[in-house]
Amino acid sequence: MQIIDGKKVSDEILTGIAAEVERLKAETGRAPGLAVVLVGNDPASAVYVRNKKKACARAGFVSFEHHLPASASQEEVLDLVTRLNADPEVNGILVQLPLPKQIDEKKVIETISPAKDVDGFHPVTVGNLVTGNVLFSPCTPAGIIALLDYYKVPIEGQRAVIVGRSNIVGKPVAFLLLARHATVTLCHSRTRDLPGEIRSADILVAAIGKPEFVTGDMIKEGAVVIDVGINRVEGKLVGDVQFAEASKKASFITPVPGGVGPMTIAMLMQNTLKAFKINLEKGSKNY
Numbered sequence: 001m002q003i004i005d006g007k008k009v010s011d012e013i014l015t016g017i018a019a020e021v022e023r024l025k026a027e028t029g030r031a032p033g034l035a036v037v038l039v040g041n042d043p044a045s046a047v048y049v050r051n052k053k054k055a056c057a058r059a060g061f062v063s064f065e066h067h068l069p070a071s072a073s074q075e076e077v078l079d080l081v082t083r084l085n086a087d088p089e090v091n092g093i094l095v096q097l098p099l100p101k102q103i104d105e106k107k108v109i110e111t112i113s114p115a116k117d118v119d120g121f122h123p124v125t126v127g128n129l130v131t132g133n134v135l136f137s138p139c140t141p142a143g144i145i146a147l148l149d150y151y152k153v154p155i156e157g158q159r160a161v162i163v164g165r166s167n168i169v170g171k172p173v174a175f176l177l178l179a180r181h182a183t184v185t186l187c188h189s190r191t192r193d194l195p196g197e198i199r200s201a202d203i204l205v206a207a208i209g210k211p212e213f214v215t216g217d218m219i220k221e222g223a224v225v226i227d228v229g230i231n232r233v234e235g236k237l238v239g240d241v242q243f244a245e246a247s248k249k250a251s252f253i254t255p256v257p258g259g260v261g262p263m264t265i266a267m268l269m270q271n272t273l274k275a276f277k278i279n280l281e282k283g284s285k286n287y
């Protein structure tokens, strides 16, 4: 059994991005710009935004932080996104979710230019993902594929079972695995015989949000187990999989923390670098 070390893989990716940014900066005098919009004072969101800022500094990106009060109106948020869409220094826009309830998240996401949609949630981006014409993959699902590739886990022809069908994890990871020729089963709260489905998995992705929901007896011998869950239990972080039991059966398994989690930011940086490079190739500052 091998533990999939997401911290190490994400560190390597960020180091590679920083080197590429340095080279591009020397060539062009420009660096990728990531704008992060935070509305309100949700403590978890503040931590995520701080981590994104740190990653930007490490990768040599310019980061633009916009913090609006919890009372901000929908119009103010949309105006800000529209300004960022037009700003040539901004290559990627990330609006930290969740947003306060007076703001329509869907409308905000739809306002972000697909060319700057580095979080991968715009309907155009999602449509491209489904048709196999990926520009930006949503970050957590992309991080999962990057981990499988790093550890040379074969995907083609494998039976992949995903538990959880959210728009940010379950559904996009299903399409990414399908694009890589896995046979995909997407499970959710109405799935009949969930343990049976999980037991059939060569690759299991658990994205449920329930601490240690997947027990060792559900894991097939030799399965690759990707635990996306982040649950706080008595001040400790645990995943959706019972790690101690599952690791006795798995061939590869991600720990929580230190598995999928660190990959999300690395993929955000990768998407932003991609947006920057596309912009450079276009040879124009405005797009």
Ligand code: NDP
Binding pocket: 140, 163, 164, 165, 166, 167, 168, 169, 170, 187, 188, 189, 190, 191, 194, 207, 208, 209, 210, 228, 229, 230, 231, 260, 261, 262, 264
């Ligand atoms: P959601 O709450 O949006 O979705 C949970 C999914 O799990 C739903 O599709 C739901 O089914 C399914 N589910 C819930 N209970 C059961 C059950 N008893 N049996 C079968 N399926 C069930 O969660 P997210 O996708 O946003 O997140 C999932 C987990 O991943 C969370 O712990 C979250 O914190 C973590 N996460 C981690 C990230 C990272 O960077 N590592 C990034 C994003 C999320 P139904 O649709 O039928 O309700």
